[in-house]
Amino acid sequence: xxxxxxxxxxxxxxxxxxxSLYRIxxxxxxxxxxxxxxxxxLNLKVRDFVYxxxxxxxxxxxxxxxxxxxxxxxxxxxxxFKKDDELYGRWKVTKKGLLLEVKRGGSND
Numbered sequence: 001x002x003x004x005x006x007x008x009x010x011x012x013x014x015x016x017x018x019x020s021l022y023r024i025x026x027x028x029x030x031x032x033x034x035x036x037x038x039x040x041x042l043n044l045k046v047r048d049f050v051y052x053x054x055x056x057x058x059x060x061x062x063x064x065x066x067x068x069x070x071x072x073x074x075x076x077x078x079x080x081f082k083k084d085d086e087l088y089g090r091w092k093v094t095k096k097g098l099l100l101e102v103k104r105g106g107s108n109d
Contacts (some may be wrong), residue, residue, distance in 0.1 A: 006028050011038060011039065015046055021039065079102070085104045088104075
């Protein structure tokens with residue numbers, strides 16, 4: 001991906017159109033960190049860039065067919081969990097797809 005310059009006016013227009021910093025990064029090849037600093041300097045409110053609507057690669061778990069997905073802590077924090085909490089999760093199959101339930105404490109219901 002070739003790195004392209006983006007002016008402050010273009011950055012303002014892209015953010016006001018609803019694009020995330022990650023999407024702008026993908027289009028212009030500029031680091032998300034750089035875009036984030038520039039947006040703050042321009043007093044722009046931006047959407048979270050942590051792949052909220054982006055698909056993430058589910059990496060293989062060694063030689064097994066299962067897959068691994070990391071949950072960014074910022075999402076757990078928004079749900080009221082703390083860094084030191086012992087967390088348990090379980091998957092449920094629904095009509096819309098997989099639902100991950102996360103809870104604090106023991107693994108028993």
